[in-house]
Amino acid sequence: KNQVEQSPQSLIILEGKNCTLQCNYTVSPFSNLRWYKQDTGRGPVSLTIMTFSENTKSNGRYTATLDADTKQSSLHITASQLSDSASYICVVSVPNAGNMLTFGGGTRLMVKP
Amino acid sequence: NAGVTQTPKFRILKIGQSMTLQCTQDMNHNYMYWYRQDPGMGLKLIYYSVGAGITDKGEVPNGYNVSRSTTEDFPLRLELAAPSQTSVYFCASSSGGNTEAFFGQGTRLTVV
Numbered sequence: 001k002n003q004v005e006q007s008p009q010s011l012i013i014l015e016g017k018n019c020t021l022q023c024n025y026t027v028s029p030f031s032n033l034r035w036y037k038q039d040t041g042r043g044p045v046s047l048t049i050m051t052f053s054e055n056t057k058s059n060g061r062y063t064a065t066l067d068a069d070t071k072q073s074s075l076h077i078t079a080s081q082l083s084d085s086a087s088y089i090c091v092v093s094v095p096n097a098g099n100m101l102t103f104g105g106g107t108r109l110m111v112k113p
Numbered sequence: 114n115a116g117v118t119q120t121p122k123f124r125i126l127k128i129g130q131s132m133t134l135q136c137t138q139d140m141n142h143n144y145m146y147w148y149r150q151d152p153g154m155g156l157k158l159i160y161y162s163v164g165a166g167i168t169d170k171g172e173v174p175n176g177y178n179v180s181r182s183t184t185e186d187f188p189l190r191l192e193l194a195a196p197s198q199t200s201v202y203f204c205a206s207s208s209g210g211n212t213e214a215f216f217g218q219g220t221r222l223t224v225v
Contacts, residue, residue: 042217044156046213046214099207099209104155
C-alpha cells in the first residue's frame with residue numbers, strides 16, 4: 001500500500017475557479033510534507049514545505065494545510081489559471097535514509113478556459 | 114545558475130546494453146538522489162548520497178549502480194538494460210533537512 005495517497009487522481013476545472021487537492025499519508029515519523037508542481041515533461045518544482053508543527057503555508061495562489069494528527073494535507077489553488085494545468089504531488093520526507101522523499105501518485109489538474 | 118543538469122534528455126537502448134545517466138549540480142548540495150517515474154505513478158527512489166564518497170540504496174536499486182566521487186556529480190549506471198527499466202529518470206539535490214529539493218529536467222529512457 002502506498003504510504004502517500006492523493007485524491008482525486010485527476011480534476012478538470014474552469015479558469016478562475018478554486019480547487020482543493022487532498023493528501024493522506026501513513027509515513028511516520030516524518031520531517032516535513034511538501035507539495036510539488038510537475039509540468040508535463042519537466043521535473044517537479046517545489047511549492048511549499050511544512051514541518052509537522054506548521055498548520056498552513058502559502059505561496060501566492062497556493063495554500064497548503066497540514067493536520068499531523070489525522071495525517072492529512074490539502075493544497076488549495078485560488079483563482080486558477082491555465083498555467084496551473086499540471087500534476088500536483090504530495091511528498092513526505094522521512095528523517096532517516098538521507099531525508100528520503102516518499103512521493104504520492106499525484107493529482108493531474110487541467111484548467112480549461 | 115544551472116541548478117541540476119541531467120544528460121541525455123532522451124535515449125533508446127537495446128536489451129543488454131549499458132549506459133550512464135549523468136547528473137551534476139552547481140549548488141554545493143551534499144544530498145543527491147536518483148528517482149524513476151513510471152507512467153501515472155509516483156517517483157521511486159533508486160539511490161541516494163549524503164556526500165562525496167557515500168552512497169546508499171533506495172526503494173528500487175536493482176539493476177542500477179551509482180558513484181559519488183565529487184560533490185557536484187552523481188552518475189547513474191545501468192549495466193544490462195531491461196525493458197522494465199523503461200522510465201523517466203530524475204536526479205535531485207538538496208541541502209538536506211527541511212530545505213527544498215531541486216530536480217533536473219529528467220531523462221526519458223526506452224529499452225527495446
